[in-house]
Amino acid sequence: MPETGERASFNGKLGFIMATSASAVGLGNLWRFPYETSHYGGGIFVLVYIVLAFTFGVCLLLAELSFGRRTGKSCVAAFGEVSRKHRHIGYLAAVIPMLIVPYYCVIGGWVAKWLFESVAGNISGLAADGGAYWFDFISGETGAGFGGPTLWFLVFTVLCMACILAGVKNGIEKLSKVLMPALLVLMVGITAYELSIPGAWDGVVYYLNPDIGALSADTFLGAVSQIFYSLSIAMGIAITYGSYTKKDVNLEQSAGTVTLIDSGVAVLAGLMIVPVAFMFGFGDSNGMGLMFEALPQVFVSMPGGGIIGPVFYLLVLLAALTSAVSLAETCTSVFTDGAGMGRRKSMLATVAIILCLGMACVLGFGPLAVDIPMSQGAGWLGVFDTLANSILMPVIAILMCLFIGYVAKPEFLEEEIEISSRFRLKRVFRVMIMYVCPVLLTLMLVFGLGGVFGG
Numbered sequence: 001m002p003e004t005g006e007r008a009s010f011n012g013k014l015g016f017i018m019a020t021s022a023s024a025v026g027l028g029n030l031w032r033f034p035y036e037t038s039h040y041g042g043g044i045f046v047l048v049y050i051v052l053a054f055t056f057g058v059c060l061l062l063a064e065l066s067f068g069r070r071t072g073k074s075c076v077a078a079f080g081e082v083s084r085k086h087r088h089i090g091y092l093a094a095v096i097p098m099l100i101v102p103y104y105c106v107i108g109g110w111v112a113k114w115l116f117e118s119v120a121g122n123i124s125g126l127a128a129d130g131g132a133y134w135f136d137f138i139s140g141e142t143g144a145g146f147g148g149p150t151l152w153f154l155v156f157t158v159l160c161m162a163c164i165l166a167g168v169k170n171g172i173e174k175l176s177k178v179l180m181p182a183l184l185v186l187m188v189g190i191t192a193y194e195l196s197i198p199g200a201w202d203g204v205v206y207y208l209n210p211d212i213g214a215l216s217a218d219t220f221l222g223a224v225s226q227i228f229y230s231l232s233i234a235m236g237i238a239i240t241y242g243s244y245t246k247k248d249v250n251l252e253q254s255a256g257t258v259t260l261i262d263s264g265v266a267v268l269a270g271l272m273i274v275p276v277a278f279m280f281g282f283g284d285s286n287g288m289g290l291m292f293e294a295l296p297q298v299f300v301s302m303p304g305g306g307i308i309g310p311v312f313y314l315l316v317l318l319a320a321l322t323s324a325v326s327l328a329e330t331c332t333s334v335f336t337d338g339a340g341m342g343r344r345k346s347m348l349a350t351v352a353i354i355l356c357l358g359m360a361c362v363l364g365f366g367p368l369a370v371d372i373p374m375s376q377g378a379g380w381l382g383v384f385d386t387l388a389n390s391i392l393m394p395v396i397a398i399l400m401c402l403f404i405g406y407v408a409k410p411e412f413l414e415e416e417i418e419i420s421s422r423f424r425l426k427r428v429f430r431v432m433i434m435y436v437c438p439v440l441l442t443l444m445l446v447f448g449l450g451g452v453f454g455g
């Protein structure tokens with residue numbers, strides 16, 4: 001993302017698509033999508049995800065991008081620009097990155113730890129006891145208590161803030177544009193190897209063959225939440241991105257391309273992780289640890305795994321870092337734009353939030369344990385994840401649709417989209433934003449939450 005403060009712009013359509021995809025592709029695709037798929041019964045979740053991504057996801061992404069470009073403002077200011085009375089929607093959206101970035105840094109820390117261990121030649125340790133290493137690590141049994149997950153959380157947080165402070169943010173984004181394709185190539189290679197392991201196909205069938213019987217009300221909420229998280233929408237970020245976009249960029253096409261790239265990476269990550277987890281009998285019981293438990297099993301037996309493993313974790317770390325940097329930047333800009341604070345103070349406030357909530361997540365697997373339905377068995381990390389993704393994001397998305405449909409009016413965005421190209425799906429867009437999205441999202445929220453809280 002260009003520096004906040006001045007209104008810089010992306011270089012052309014490709015630059016815009018690459019930058020938006022680089023922010024979109026992160027732990028959401030590699031870590032969250034596979035375990036959610038496993039949790040919601042495999043193929044059926046993939047199917048629901050794809051259908052909703054290319055209807056709800058793409059529509060909301062287009063709405064946010066065009067809203068940002070039309071107003072030329074970032075999230076907190078954009079709503080107020082159209083109607084002062086509704087500016088609180090922007091503030092509500094701005095809370096979400098603040099809930100996400102702390103636990104994002106915790107997971108980023110896990111990736112850093114896995115990189116460290118694999119570089120140190122300890123892949124077999126990571127794979128030992130059917131992947132029990134992950135659970136022991138997060139609960140503080142490996143890595144000497146406080147020096148374990150806390151240390152790696154701090155390492156990742158420092159890396160993230162250092163990238164912002166050193167002003168190399170643009171540098172690492174450029175780097176990530178080169179490394180992202182490398183990550184993809186590596187993922188294809190790892191997946192191809194896995195498929196050659198006897199027994200892998202049963203896992204692939206579980207992953208790709210939709211079992212209608214596994215469908216429940218919360219599958220839909222799970223899928224839309226995952227789409228919002230992964231596409232970085234319903235949290236104000238795409239609005240800010242839109243405000244950096246030049247007027248000649250075809251927004252309709254770009255929204256489609258970004259959705260395609262992001263979903264493609266997610267589905268590939270699922271193919272790389274879910275069948276292996278299935279094969280090794282992890283099922284959904286291990287939840288959030290799936291990526292950390294399943295892949296070492298592969299690297300340990302793969303020819304060249306001792307090198308491929310560390311390279312893979314390094315690329316994942318960089319993908320996580322670019323996303324974390326853009327999340328932390330967003331929080332900072334909320335304090336500067338929204339609360340009128342100086343840049344230094346804003347950054348300190350962001351760090352304070354990351355440290356407080358992040359430590360709650362780390363300790364939530366040990367001394368600060370909470371076990372309420374919202375925690376999904378993952379303590380405070382689960383609480384923040386559910387609160388941000390399954391409650392606040394759908395609420396923001398509903399409010400945004402109502403705002404665009406009935407306050408700003410769809411023409412407000414349609415005119416903007418038509419500046420650069422003919423808007424082919426204009427009517428569909430209008431129906432989606434005014435009726436389909438708000439109604440169905442409300443139903444998903446109500447019935448889905450029933451599932452989350454009802455167990």
Ligand code: PHE
Binds near residue numbers: 023024232323
């Ligand atoms: N979409 C990113 C991911 O999938 C997460 C993210 C959200 C990044 C918001 C930036 C902003 O990991």
